[in-house]
Structure formats: C-alpha cells, structure tokens
Amino acid sequence: MAENLKVLAALEDSDELLLLSLCKEEKGNFPGIEVEKLTNEQCRSFFRFDKDDIEILRRALRIPEKVVCSNRTTARGIDGLCMVLRRLAYPCRLEDLEYIFGRSKTELSLIINEVLDYIHDNHCHLLSDFNMSWLSQECLERFAGAVFDRDGPLDSCWGFIDGTVRPIYADHRKTKDLCLMATKGHMP
Incomplete structure (x- = not known):
C-alpha cells in the first residue's frame, strides 16, 4: 500500500x-x-x-x-x-x-x-559586504559584457536571480525577472 x-x-x-x-x-x-x-x-x-x-x-x-x-x-x-x-x-x-x-x-x-x-x-x-574585489566596477562591466555577448537583451545584466542552470541567457520576455539590473553608472 x-x-x-x-x-x-x-x-x-x-x-x-x-x-x-x-x-x-x-x-x-x-x-x-x-x-x-x-x-x-x-x-x-x-x-x-x-x-x-x-x-x-x-x-x-x-x-x-x-x-x-x-x-x-x-x-x-x-x-x-x-x-x-x-x-x-x-x-x-x-x-x-x-x-x-x-x-x-x-x-x-x-x-x-x-x-x-x-x-x-x-x-x-560574502553577502553582507559588497566591497569585494570581484564586485569592482571593472569586473561587473566584464560580467555584463559576457552576458550581452551571448545575445543578452541588456548590456547591464550581470547575474541571474532565478538560480536555474542556463547558458548565460534564455530567451524570455520577462527580462526583469531573469537578471539583476545594474545601470553601468550605478554599479559599485
């Protein structure tokens, strides 16, 4: 049973x-x-x-x-x-x-x-202090560039928040839900 x-x-x-x-x-x-x-x-x-x-x-x-x-x-x-x-x-x-x-x-x-x-x-x-070398302006721009180079819709998207495994970018209309938005002028 x-x-x-x-x-x-x-x-x-x-x-x-x-x-x-x-x-x-x-x-x-x-x-x-x-x-x-x-x-x-x-x-x-x-x-x-x-x-x-x-x-x-x-x-x-x-x-x-x-x-x-x-x-x-x-x-x-x-x-x-x-x-x-x-x-x-x-x-x-x-x-x-x-x-x-x-x-x-x-x-x-x-x-x-x-x-x-x-x-x-x-x-x-690592989560409470964003003053890490790998979160510098240059690194975040490089991360965003890598996403954009793989046909990402935005040149300021540098990380995915949904946790799924995907090849950097998945075609999806709700790009706000898929990535952290970071305007280049506002990156730490």
Missing part, C-alpha cells in the same frame, strides 16, 4: 518517478538514494549541478565530510549538500524528500538547517 502511494505521488512529476526508481530500501520503509550512482544528467536535473561539481561545491563551501546536528543526527556532507540543493532547486515538502533521501522529515529538517547554518556562518561575509 505504501509503495502504491509513493508511485501515485511521483506520477505528478516525472523527476520524482525517476528518482524513486533509483532508490534503494534503507532504514525501514524509507528508500534512500545513492548520489554516487546518479548520472550526470540526473544530478543536473535533480540538483541543478553536474555530478562532479557537487563534490567541488562541497569542498569550496568547506562542508565537512560528516554533518552532525544538535540532536546527534549525522549525515555525509555530500548528502546534506544534495538535500539543500534539491530543496532549493525544486519546490517540495520535506515529506516528499523522505523517499528520496531515506530520512524522516525531522532528520531532513535538522540536516538541511545544519548545512544552511554552516554555509551562512562561514560565508555570510
């Missing part, structure tokens, strides 16, 4: 159905996914990152090999990062993630919050 409910819930989303087919049974009735067994295309679809780039991102963010939560729940760092990436890449409830990652809603919440807190605590200065 529980398996039928999982399949019915997954039928609404082909990604979830594919993910369920890759799951292994673990920890009672919760299946769990093995990130290492996913293909590059599946990682890109589920987490918005290439498979190899997920580990590179984990190291760049200095997420430890093992994440330990306040109640002593543990997870591999790569799994914790994938939980965060999936949660940010696709609107879903923790209940939906139970069958993907083989964890209860409580564990998922604890692990995701622990990883997000870790990222914030160690990297918040």
